[in-house]
Amino acid sequence: GDSVTQMEGPVTLSEEAFLTINCTYTATGYPSLFWYVQYPGEGLQLLLKATKADDKGSNKGFEATYRKETTSFHLEKGSVQVSDSAVYFCALLLSNTGKLIFGQGTTLQVKP
Amino acid sequence: SQTIHQWPATLVQPVGSPLSLECTVEGTSNPNLYWYRQAAGRGLQLLFYSVGIGQISSEVPQNLSASRPQDRQFILSSKKLLLSDSGFYLCAWSRGTPSGNTIYFGEGSWLTVV
Numbered sequence: 595g596d597s598v599t600q601m602e603g604p605v606t607l608s609e610e611a612f613l614t615i616n617c618t619y620t621a622t623g624y625p626s627l628f629w630y631v632q633y634p635g636e637g638l639q640l641l642l643k644a645t646k647a648d649d650k651g652s653n654k655g656f657e658a659t660y661r662k663e664t665t666s667f668h669l670e671k672g673s674v675q676v677s678d679s680a681v682y683f684c685a686l687l688l689s690n691t692g693k694l695i696f697g698q699g700t701t702l703q704v705k706p
Numbered sequence: 707s708q709t710i711h712q713w714p715a716t717l718v719q720p721v722g723s724p725l726s727l728e729c730t731v732e733g734t735s736n737p738n739l740y741w742y743r744q745a746a747g748r749g750l751q752l753l754f755y756s757v758g759i760g761q762i763s764s765e766v767p768q769n770l771s772a773s774r775p776q777d778r779q780f781i782l783s784s785k786k787l788l789l790s791d792s793g794f795y796l797c798a799w800s801r802g803t804p805s806g807n808t809i810y811f812g813e814g815s816w817l818t819v820v
Contacts, residue, residue, distance in 0.1 A: 600749075628809070638750075638796065638811045683750060687800070687809070692738040692757045693765075694800070694809055698749030 596621045600684050600697035607674055607704050615669040615700045617658075617684035625686040627651075627660050627667040630696075632681045641669075641682070674704045708733035712797040712812035719819055725770075725784040727815050729797030732778065737799040739780040740809070741772055744794040756780060792819045 601616040619625065629641040629651070642651030647662035656671045667684060684697040712729040719725060731737050741753040752765045754772035762772050769788060773781045780797060797812040 630809075637814055640808050643808070685750075685809075691755075691763070692800070693752070693755055693763070694738075694740055694798070695752055696742070696750035 596625075596686070596688060596693070596695055598684050598686055598695055598697035600682075600700050603681075603699075603701040605700060605702050607702070609676055609704055609706050610673045611704075613669070613671040613674045613678075613702070615682055615684075615702070617667045617669065617697060619665050619667065619684075619686050621665075621686055621688060623688060623690055625688050627658070628685040628687065629656070629658055629667070629669050630683040630685060632683065632699075634680065638683070674702070676704045676706055678702060679704045708799075708810065710797065710799055710810055710812045712795075712815055714815060715813060716816040717818070719787050719817065721789055721819055722786045725782070725787050725791070725817070727782040727795055727797075727817075729780045729782075729812055730778055731780075731799045734778070734799070734801065736777060737801060739774065740796075740798040740800075741780065741782045742796040742798065744796065750796070754780075754782070787819045789819050792817055 597620045599618050626645045628643045630638045631641045632638050642653040644651040644660035650659045658667050658669045681699045681701050683699045687694045709732045739756045742750045744750050756762050756774045759774050770784050795815045798809050800809045
């Protein structure tokens, strides 16, 4: 069935390190892909999205490219900050059904 | 502008008691509506989604149910709560078409079953 798999956390990095959080998906059809972020004590927020193959979503220094050949949507940031510490969720939206499926979330901890 | 509200924000319920969480969306019509649960140490689990009035798709067979009595109202219910129902419940909406639209989340409801 349709699913999203993220790398397990927590991911612990030092400030200014390079970040990659892997996300792969299984879906019928052509889903749209999203990254959501949940900062401590806050609700979910959309971080970035891509609606078709080879699209690159970007926001706040984060980037992710929709790779249809590898069914992946890995999240990257060149230099993380302490304020990036949060839980990151990869998600896919099936356009034919409106169903939105999330990965299990990856906790990122950035230390000064 | 569009807004989404869900309530109550927190509740503590005994095992075996009923549950009703409500969610309403304003400022749009015919939205897709979702109920998610985020249990401690786990990710977001899709419970129900709806693409129209009276159209409910269940993703996880359990003792919860959902209803959509009006276009912009989505209700999560249970007749008898279990301890395992404890968690953080999120209502969300998106525009029906086209694909790739942003999903907007409610404030969430913390449920503790004791």
